Amino acid sequence: MHLSPTTTAAFKALGDPTRQQILTLLSKREMSIAEVSDQFEMSRTGVKKHLNLLEKGRLIRVRAEGRERYNTLNREGFSQMEGWLKFFDPFWDSKLAALKAAAEKDFNDE
Amino acid sequence: MHLSPTTTAAFKALGDPTRQQILTLLSKREMSIAEVSDQFEMSRTGVKKHLNLLEKGRLIRVRAEGRERYNTLNREGFSQMEGWLKFFDPFWDSKLAALKAAAEKDFNDE
């Protein structure tokens, strides 16, 4: 199975707590860069870098309005991740799952 | 919205092509570390590091059998990621989506 660089970037982007928080913020309303960075201790430049990474993973889009840039969630990145995760669904349902369930007790717990 | 360190580790783990390939391999059958590393140019130690990261994100489990360690997919990590992505579903369906769709043409294309 092959994952596009964009989708890889999406997963990578979600592997950071700051970017997770940014997405949560943007799920409430679109925000300019300054508005987003006001919510963090971090410098604006630092937040901007995170926004760039989110954009690279198609998790947000940027809309210019005057001298401001408004950031909004972009469904594309989310869909691609969900699509790839679905690839594994057959594994959980397969007949092998029964065997694995039987052997489950033998697994190391941690 | 808060993401556990484990789930963050899962996303981080998927942000790497090698680890994506390992998961794809394990979706066919469980494999020992040596078997997995045979599929890559990389050293066994390098592969082992990737396996550790996958385990940290609860994407695989390790079962000891004799002197071998068999790696299998673990649904837990996958479910947690899917669960978090679902958090954003209401966003796509919201009435605001209509407004956003109307403004869609104004978005920068790349």
Added chain:
DNA sequence: TTATAGTGACACCTTTTGGTTACATGAGAT
């Protein structure tokens, strides 16, 4: 025009990641 506020881009530093080699351990075979 001039000043100001929001942004983009650059150089820089520190920490983490992705990879290596070398060595220690533990189970199976001889």
Added chain:
DNA sequence: ATCTCATGTAACCAAAAGGTGTCACTATAA
């Protein structure tokens, strides 16, 4: 016991990521 093979761990290195401040640019306001 000894030898072998799969694995675990530590030390190390280069490259990438996460953060900073500074400067240039542009659009609004005065």
